[in-house]
Every structure is written in structure tokens, then in C-alpha cells.
Amino acid sequence: MPARPVPAHRDPIRPGAATPIVISIDGDPVSGVEGQTIAGVVLATGRLAWRRTSVDGRPRGLFCGIGVCFDCIVTVNGERDVRACQRRAGDGDVVESQHDELPEAAR
Amino acid sequence: MIAAIRTRTVLVVGAGPAGLAAARAARERGASVILLDASDATGGQYWRHLPPSRPSANERALHHGWSTYRALHDELERDDGCEIVLGAQVWAIERTDASDVTDASGGADASAVTDASASTDAATVPAPVAVHVLVGPPDGTRRVGRTFRPDALVLATGAHDRTLPFPGWDLPGVFTAGAAQAFAKGERVALGGRVVVAGAGPFLLPVAASVAATGAKVLGVYEASRVAGLVRGWLPKPWQLIGAAKKGGELAGYVGSHLRHRIPYVTGRAVVAAHGADRVEAVTIAEVDADWAPIAGTERRVETDAVCVSHGFTPRLELPIAAGCELTPERFVRVDDGQRTSVAGVYAAGEITGIGGVDAALAEGEIAGHVAAGGSARDADLGAAVGARRTFAGFAARIEAAHGIRSGWTSWLDDDTLVCRCEEVPYGRLRDTREATCGSGLRSMKLTTRAGLGICQGRICGRTVEELLGAGPDVGGEDDAGHAASAGLETAAGGLFDRRSDAGGLLDRRATTDRRPIASPLRIGELAAAEDPTTSTTHTVRKGHP
Numbered sequence: 001m002p003a004r005p006v007p008a009h010r011d012p013i014r015p016g017a018a019t020p021i022v023i024s025i026d027g028d029p030v031s032g033v034e035g036q037t038i039a040g041v042v043l044a045t046g047r048l049a050w051r052r053t054s055v056d057g058r059p060r061g062l063f064c065g066i067g068v069c070f071d072c073i074v075t076v077n078g079e080r081d082v083r084a085c086q087r088r089a090g091d092g093d094v095v096e097s098q099h100d101e102l103p104e105a106a107r
Numbered sequence: 108m109i110a111a112i113r114t115r116t117v118l119v120v121g122a123g124p125a126g127l128a129a130a131r132a133a134r135e136r137g138a139s140v141i142l143l144d145a146s147d148a149t150g151g152q153y154w155r156h157l158p159p160s161r162p163s164a165n166e167r168a169l170h171h172g173w174s175t176y177r178a179l180h181d182e183l184e185r186d187d188g189c190e191i192v193l194g195a196q197v198w199a200i201e202r203t204d205a206s207d208v209t210d211a212s213g214g215a216d217a218s219a220v221t222d223a224s225a226s227t228d229a230a231t232v233p234a235p236v237a238v239h240v241l242v243g244p245p246d247g248t249r250r251v252g253r254t255f256r257p258d259a260l261v262l263a264t265g266a267h268d269r270t271l272p273f274p275g276w277d278l279p280g281v282f283t284a285g286a287a288q289a290f291a292k293g294e295r296v297a298l299g300g301r302v303v304v305a306g307a308g309p310f311l312l313p314v315a316a317s318v319a320a321t322g323a324k325v326l327g328v329y330e331a332s333r334v335a336g337l338v339r340g341w342l343p344k345p346w347q348l349i350g351a352a353k354k355g356g357e358l359a360g361y362v363g364s365h366l367r368h369r370i371p372y373v374t375g376r377a378v379v380a381a382h383g384a385d386r387v388e389a390v391t392i393a394e395v396d397a398d399w400a401p402i403a404g405t406e407r408r409v410e411t412d413a414v415c416v417s418h419g420f421t422p423r424l425e426l427p428i429a430a431g432c433e434l435t436p437e438r439f440v441r442v443d444d445g446q447r448t449s450v451a452g453v454y455a456a457g458e459i460t461g462i463g464g465v466d467a468a469l470a471e472g473e474i475a476g477h478v479a480a481g482g483s484a485r486d487a488d489l490g491a492a493v494g495a496r497r498t499f500a501g502f503a504a505r506i507e508a509a510h511g512i513r514s515g516w517t518s519w520l521d522d523d524t525l526v527c528r529c530e531e532v533p534y535g536r537l538r539d540t541r542e543a544t545c546g547s548g549l550r551s552m553k554l555t556t557r558a559g560l561g562i563c564q565g566r567i568c569g570r571t572v573e574e575l576l577g578a579g580p581d582v583g584g585e586d587d588a589g590h591a592a593s594a595g596l597e598t599a600a601g602g603l604f605d606r607r608s609d610a611g612g613l614l615d616r617r618a619t620t621d622r623r624p625i626a627s628p629l630r631i632g633e634l635a636a637a638e639d640p641t642t643s644t645t646h647t648v649r650k651g652h653p
Contacts, residue, residue: 002412006295006321014164015157015295035160040294048279048386055531059385061279062298063528063567065286066152067145067245068267070562070628071528079248081562081628085289086245088147088158 002046021091025050032089039065039072039084042095050074050084052099073098114139117479118238118257120197120426123151124465125457126263127179128472129479130189133261135488136480139188141255143195143240145627149180151265152285153465155293169292169320171313172465196241196250198627200429203256204235234260234452236430241633250633259452259479262427262440263472266420266458270306271516271571272534274524275381275390276416284314284417297321299413303390305329305378306417308510309464312372314415319368326371326411329392331399331418332510333375377401379519381414390414393519400515418512421570422459425623437461437507438621444493445484446475454479461503470495517575526575527568529561537575549620552576559620562628569620 008015018033023041032041039062042050049059051073063071065085072084075096084095117133119126122144130142142149150156154176156166167173183189234257243250268283275281282298284306290296302323304315307330315328379401380391394405427440433449435441440448440455448455456471463471473492478484484493520526522535540556549572552558558572559565565572 002300003296003298004300006297010322011163011295012168012320013157013166013295016162016164018161033161035158036294040290040296043290043294043296043298053531058277058531059279060277060528062282062286062290064268064283065289066267066283068563069283069528069567073246073562079246082246085286086146088244 003043003048004046005044021089023089023091023093023095025095026097034089034091036089037085038074038076038082038087038089038093038095041089042084050097052097054100054102057099115258115479115481116141117259117261117476118255119143119261119263119476120238121151121263121265121457122146122149122191122193123263123265123457123468124153124176125265125468125472125475126151126261127176127183128469129261129263129454129456129476130183131179132473132476132492133259133480134183134186134189134476136477136482138259138480140183140476141190141192141257142183143192143197145194145196145245147193149183149191149193150176152267152289153468155289157293157295161295169317175469192240192242192253194242194244194250195253196245196627196629197238197426198241198625198629199239200260200426200626201237201239202235202429202431203237232451233258235450236260236453241629246628248630248632252633259454260430261446261454261456261472261475261479262430262432262448262459263455263457263468263475264423264426264459266422266462267566268417269419269421269512269570270416270567271418271512272524272526272568273377273379273381273416273519274521275383275387277525277528278381278383278387279385280383280387280412281381281414281416284311284415287413287415288314288317291317291321295321297323298415299323299411301326301411302413302415303327303329303378303392303409303411304415305331305376305390305392306419307331307512308417308419308506310417310420314417315370316368318415319370323413325368326409328370328372329376329378330372330374330510331377331395331513331516333395333397377516377519378414378416379406382408387411387414396515397513398515399513400518418516419510420458420462421566422462424459424621425626427453427455427459428622429624429626434621442471445478446471447478452479462506463499463503466495467499467502470499526571527556527558527561527565529563529567530557530559532556532558534575537572541576549573549576564623564628565620573620 021032021034022029030041030045049061051060060071062085063069067083067086073081074084075098076082077094115138117138117140119130119142122142130140133140238255240253241250242253268285270283287298290298300323302318302325304311304325311328315325319325375394376392377395378390379393381387382389389408389410391406391408393401395401422439430453431450433441439461440459442448442455442460446454446456454475456475457468470492474484474489477489520534524534526532526534526537536556537558540552559569
């Protein structure tokens with residue numbers, strides 16, 4: 001079973017109502033609730049990776065979860081290098097995954 | 108002329124347990140307080156919680172000491188004498204007493220600057236620092252710059268997970284234990300269905316409890332330290348545990364949770380590899396000896412979809428180092444009985460002074476805030492905090508004794524195991540560079556390999572790179588001063604072995620690893636906008652690099 005949100009009806013904290021939001025990830029609409037981070041919204045769909053590394057083109061997603069490692073960076077509404085685990089998702093956010101190639105000289 | 112009644116301004120950086128306690132204590136002593144946190148909520152990692160937009164009836168079920176947090180938070184929030192600034196990323200601390208700074212007073216932001224008439228008050232000398240902050244959404248392009256010049260600065264920046272590399276640790280589905288904790292508490296997301304928790308230290312227990320409370324099945328908690336080591340660490344002075352009754356209660360809660368969820372707790376085991384193509388599908392768990400070296404023939408493959416691994420904590424030292432605070436040989440901020448650092452007017456509390464847990468952090472924070480506001484550590488109203496600090500003082504050393512990283516872990520590395528995740532530097536390249544250069548200095552080896560020079564500024568791999576590169580015979584011992592002393596060399600401050608030096612010599616490990624003059628990646632445009640006209644800083648910044 002992949003990553004997923006805790007089912008509200010089984011959550012011991014008894015969550016109240018939250019406001020639904022929709023963001024887009026690489027053009028695909030994804031639903032979440034207000035207050036989730038972008039990483040939270042994406043992970044809740046079961047998707048673990050949303051970036052490719054520059055050297056080996058390997059998939060990356062969440063690692064440290066507290067804003068330290070920068071593995072989870074995405075482009076949000078045109079702003080690059082935003083930590084998905086730190087930025088709250090806003091309704092209508094346009095999120096693009098980053099696959100930054102190395103500059104020619106560094107290959 | 109009536110003398111101006113001078114209110115001391117105390118700036119607290121970090122709104123976790125230590126910072127919250129410091130802010131409240133400073134207010135009780137009559138200071139004006141500004142409390143900063145990079146997050147958009149107070150509570151720190153320990154009390155990381157759901158935002159107000161996601162209300163719930165029983166959030167306290169996820170936390171220890173929730174009522175303590177609510178009381179601290181609510182009291183500070185309704186207090187007009189305390190300004191809480193969230194989304195506040197400190198990106199630099201500048202020493203204002205350096206010879207090249209001509210104007211240490213005034214500034215673009217007057218909120219932290221006391222009335223000019225107060226300069227006649229000789230009783231207090233302001234902390235010699237300017238704290239530069241960007242306020243706004245994380246990594247946003249339109250954050251607003253503020254600069255604070257407080258009378259006293261309390262640093263309570265905490266710590267983050269230290270995860271040692273192992274083959275496959277860069278696969279999606281491998282997380283730090285802190286990530287599992289943060290997403291369980293702050294997002295209500297289960298990172299997987301069948302979860303392995305591994306590494307070392309008592310923190311693995313609350314992590315497993317949090318993961319289990321997301322409905323995931325925790326396959327086991329695998330603690331690398333062996334029972335003998337745990338006994339050595341925790342049992343020499345068992346009476347201390349009685350004094351630390353609250354800590355005992357917290358641990359008992361976790362044990363109870365584990366029994367309820369039937370989570371196996373296995374010692375002397377480590378995750379030595381993760382497997383999968385584009386995400387983790389399985390791990391290899393092996394028995395390890397007392398030095399954490401895997402024992403051949405004990406490997407066992409376990410199918411899993413999430414692996415949460417932490418081997419300890421790294422204190423967040425860049426701000427104390429930038430302020431000029433002296434470190435201990437164990438590389439925490441050195442403080443005295445009033446939580447004063449070596450820099451007048453600068454105080455430190457919480458995990459940056461030693462990994463001691465929440466109760467130690469609350470006690471240290473209270474003392475730091477009280478003294479920063481002009482009080483004394485011997486004041487009667489600090490009695491309980493001083494007692495608590497004494498009770499928990501042994502915890503950091505005992506955690507280190509029982510769970511500290513042992514050298515044998517390097518034998519689970521393969522040549523192609525990434526050590527630096529940002530710059531994708533494999534272990535083989537690090538080892539070859541060390542051998543080819545005979546360990547010619549950490550700084551030059553890092554520049555050659557690019558290990559630790561990526562966007563995380565070496566926060567994840569810094570100390571690991573240092574150990575891997577410094578393991579050769581040419582590099583000195585753990586402690587600069589100790590090494591220098593044993594070699595009969597001069598250790599005067601500013602000399603060859605000054606631990607604040609970044610000259611690049613053999614003995615500069617501490618400085619190059621933990622030192623980040625630009626404390627957080629920021630955009631060139633923001634830097635230009637935030638430039639304070641009263642100071643002449645001329646940093647050249649390449650984004651994301653220290």
C-alpha cells in the first residue's frame with residue numbers, strides 16, 4: 001500500500017471539516033485540503049517522486065520532511081526551487097516537477 | 108530630566124520548546140520579546156501540528172505535553188509585548204563589533220532598536236549582532252527583509268535528523284525518521300503501508316508510535332546499538348531515571364503504544380541496503396556488531412514500501428557559529444549556568460547545547476530567556492528550571508553512550524552508494540580522492556569531489572563526508588584543541604587551530620562542515636532587496652552554496 005492520507009473516519013484525532021482545494025502537478029489536477037503542504041498533497045495520491053536528479057536522472061521526492069535536504073524542490077507558479085514539504089498548497093497552484101540538466105561544461 | 112525607562116529587547120530564534128520557554132521567561136522578567144520561526148506555526152519539530160485550517164477534536168492524542176505547548180503558545184500570542192514573526196528565515200547573523208563595521212546602531216528596522224536615550228544606560232551592552240531575516244512564504248520570491256539589533260539574542264534553532272548513507276538510501280520511499288514524524292503529525296499522511304523504522308536512539312520509539320497511529324503497519328524498530336551498549340548507556344545511574352519521571356512517563360507511553368500495536372523492537376540490527384527500481388520495495392536488515400559492522404550471513408530481506416531511518420541528530424549550528432559562539436569538543440554550543448554563550452548578550456538553549464530532549468529544552472529555554480532579560484540564574488523563581496536542567500543534564504551523554512554512531516557502519520557502503528545526495532557523489536569517489544591526495548584537507552577534498560557543496564549546504568551529508576574523508580591516518584583527532592595540544596602546538600585564538608578559522612588546513616573540519624555564512628539558500632534578488640544601507644556587507648552569493 002503506497003503513501004496515503006489517514007482515513008478521516010478512522011483517525012483518532014477526529015478531524016473536522018476542511019476546505020477542499022485543487023492544484024495541478026505537471027498539468028494533472030490533484031485534490032487536497034487547505035493547510036496541506038504541496039508534498040502532503042502529492043504524497044496523499046501515492047506518488048513518491050517528483051524530481052529527477054541532474055547527474056544520474058534518478059527520481060527523488062520527500063526525504064527529510066522538515067526543510068533541510070532540498071530533495072523535494074518543485075516550481076510553484078513559476079517560482080523555482082520551492083521546498084514542497086515547506087510550502088502550503090494554495091487552491092489553483094500550478095506545480096511543475098524539476099528535471100534540471102547539468103550545464104554542458106559540467107558534464 | 109527624567110531618565111528613560113529602558114525595556115530590554117530579547118530576540119528569540121526558533122519557536123520550538125526551548126524558544127517558547129525562553130520567550131515566556133523573558134516576558135515575565137519584563138523584556139520586550141520578538142520570537143522568530145521559519146515555519147508558519149510555533150511548536151518546532153517536537154510539537155509539529157496541523158494548521159488552523161484543519162481543526163480536529165483530539166489532536167492532543169498525537170502529542171506529549173500538548174497542554175504545555177498550548178499554554179506557552181496561547182500566553183505569548185495574546186501578549187502585546189511579544190511579537191511572533193512566522194515564516195521568518197534568518198539568513199545571516201552579522202557581528203557588529205568587527206573592525207570593518209563602523210555603524211553598529213540604527214538600521215532600516217527600528218522595531219528591535221531601543222530608544223537612543225537608552226545608550227546612556229551603561230548597565231547593559233547590547234549583543235554585538237545584526238540578525239538578517241526574510242519574512243514570507245518558504246522559498247518565495249517576494250519575502251520582506253527585516254534586520255534586528257536586539258539587546259539580547261537567544262538561539263534555539265534545534266537539530267535535524269542525521270541519517271547515515273546506505274546502498275539505496277536515495278530511493279523514493281526512504282525517509283528520515285523525522286519526515287515520518289512530521290508527516291504523521293503535521294499532515295496526517297502515512298508514508299507507506301508496511302513501514303520499517305531503523306537507525307539508533309530513543310527517538311525511533313515516538314516515530315514508530317506516530318507511524319502506527321497513521322494506520323500503517325510498522326514491521327519493526329531496528330536499533331543498531333546492541334543490548335550491552337544500551338545497558339552501559341542507560342543503567343550506570345538508574346536513579347537518574349526516577350528523577351526524570353516525566354521522561355520515564357513519555358518512554359512508558361511509547362512502550363505501551365508498541366505493545367498495543369505489536370511492534371517488534373530489535374537491537375543490534377541495521378538496514379544495510381534498500382532495494383527497488385524507482386522506489387523502495389525491500390530492505391536488507393543485518394545483525395551488526397558492537398561497532399555497527401554488519402555480520403556476514405545474518406542478512407535478511409524484508410518487503411516494505413517505506414523505510415524511516417535516523418542515526419541521531421545534528422544540531423543546527425550555523426547561526427551560533429555566525430554569531431561567534433564557541434563550541435564544545437562534542438560540537439555543541441558552549442553555555443554557562445545562565446545559558447550564556449561565549450559572546451556577551453548571546454544565549455543558547457535546547458538541542459544546540461546537547462541532544463537532551465524536550466524537558467531539558469524547556470528548562471534551558473526558561474533559564475536563557477530569564478537571564479537574557481536581565482535576570483540571574485540564581486534567582487529563586489528559576490529554581491524549578493535549574494533543578495530540571497540538572498535532572499536532564501545526564502541525558503545527552505547517556506543517549507550518546509548508548510546510541511552514538513559507531514565506526515563500523517562504513518563497511519555497509521558500496522563504491523556507488525551516494526554519500527552527497529545533492530551533488531550525487533558516490534563513496535568510491537570520496538575514498539579515491541582521499542587516497543590520491545593523502546587527505547590533503549577537508550576543504551580542498553570537498554572542492555575536488557563536490558561532496559557537501561550542494562543546495563542543502565552539507566546539512567545532510569556534511570558530518571558523514573567529514574568522517575569518510577577524515578578517516579585517513581593523516582588527519583588529526585576529534586578535537587582541534589586536543590590534537591594541537593598533544594602535538595605541543597600553539598592553540599591561541601586566531602592561530603592555526605582557531606576553530607572558527609576556515610583557512611582550509613587539516614584541522615578545519617568543524618568550521619567547514621557547520622559553518623554557513625549565508626545560513627539559508629536565498630535568491631539574489633531578495634538579497635539585493637534586503638541589503639541594509641547602514642551596513643556594508645558585500646556578500647557574493649551563488650544560490651544554495653555555502
